[in-house]
Amino acid sequence: MSFNPATGRQELILIPTAQEVAMGQGIQASLKKQHQFSSDPAKTQRLQTIGNRIATVSDRKDLRYNFYLVEAKDLNAFTVPGGSVYFHTALFDRLTDDQIAAVLAHEVGHVAAKHTIKKFQAGIGIGLLSTILIEAINMKEQTRRMWRVGAGVSTGLILAAYSRREELEADRLSLKYLRLSGYDPHAMVEALQVLEQEEKKEGNVRIPTVMRTHPYISERIRQLEAQGAKAQR
Secondary structure, X not given: OEEEOOOOEEEOOOOOHHHHHHHHHHHXXXXXXXOOEOOOHHHHHHHHHXXXXXXXXXXXXXXXXXXXXXXXXXXXXXXXXXXXXXXEHHHHOOOOHXXXXXXXXXXXXXXXXXXHHHHHHHHHOHHHHHHHHHHOOOHHHHHHHHHHHHHHOOHHHHOOOOOHHHHHHHHHHHHHHHHHHOOOOOHHHHHHHHHHHHHHHHOOXXXXXXXXXXXXXXXXXXXXXXXXXXXHO
């Protein structure tokens, strides 16, 4: 068990950072086969600049953050084990710098809280994970093994929706990182409002919160606004 400063909790993480990074590299190789990454130097530099500014204030410093712009028409951003964050161009093109920073801060929050690696641990089972790590005595071979695991793992498992608790925790961390990096903390609410407008346009059917993995966007906005008001007191 070790203390995670991002979550404020003692947590059991069996996958060392080096192996988490290797796993992320394997996933990156798979994603490159499935998606087209942006070749626009101005946009990619803008993303890198904003992302690096957020990364400097993250609670987690044991890995390098990487930010990738993916050519895609849906409004989305996501992260995978190892600190890589992927931002879809459709969302990127609709946001201001502060709003982009807010989305990145949320994703960096997932990394700092180790949400992706904890989800992976839970998905493959502690027993199987222990076997993988124990069998690989040599560190370099262990790293190669985790790269292969990442490359071959189900994309659905890695990119599955976070739980309501994890989403709200990443939202809380986004406010913290926006303040520390000098961006507007209210930009997280603004970014969510863009997503909420798109959701209404698409006419998504509302289902009971207890049956959802994500909280409603309106609930996330309400909690963010409450936290923002509390911070200003």
